[in-house]
Amino acid sequence: MASAKPSSNSSNSSSREKLHQAYNLAGEAASDTASHIKERAADRAAHLRDRARSSVERGKHRATDMEHRLEESIQRHPLVSVGCAFAAGWLISKILK
Numbered sequence: 001m002a003s004a005k006p007s008s009n010s011s012n013s014s015s016r017e018k019l020h021q022a023y024n025l026a027g028e029a030a031s032d033t034a035s036h037i038k039e040r041a042a043d044r045a046a047h048l049r050d051r052a053r054s055s056v057e058r059g060k061h062r063a064t065d066m067e068h069r070l071e072e073s074i075q076r077h078p079l080v081s082v083g084c085a086f087a088a089g090w091l092i093s094k095i096l097k
Contacts, residue, residue, distance in 0.1 A: 074081040
């Protein structure tokens with residue numbers, strides 16, 4: 001019986017050690033996974049930020065281009081421009097009454 005007890009203790013401590021090792025491995029795997037997810041999220045955020053900046057720049061360029069074309073059109077046809085502005089103002093005043 002004396003020999004059965006130490007082997008039980010040895011088996012019990014071996015199980016605890018294995019459980020502790022499994023716990024540590026699971027913790028490391030979770031930490032690695034969290035780090036990987038964090039890196040991917042940061043990369044995705046940087047990509048989206050770059051796309052947003054690019055879209056804003058394209059929008060600004062298009063607005064500036066439209067402004068220049070409109071100014072050129074007004075300079076080429078000043079009477080039509082004044083007539084359109086008058087008609088638009090008249091129409092808006094009728095709608096708001």
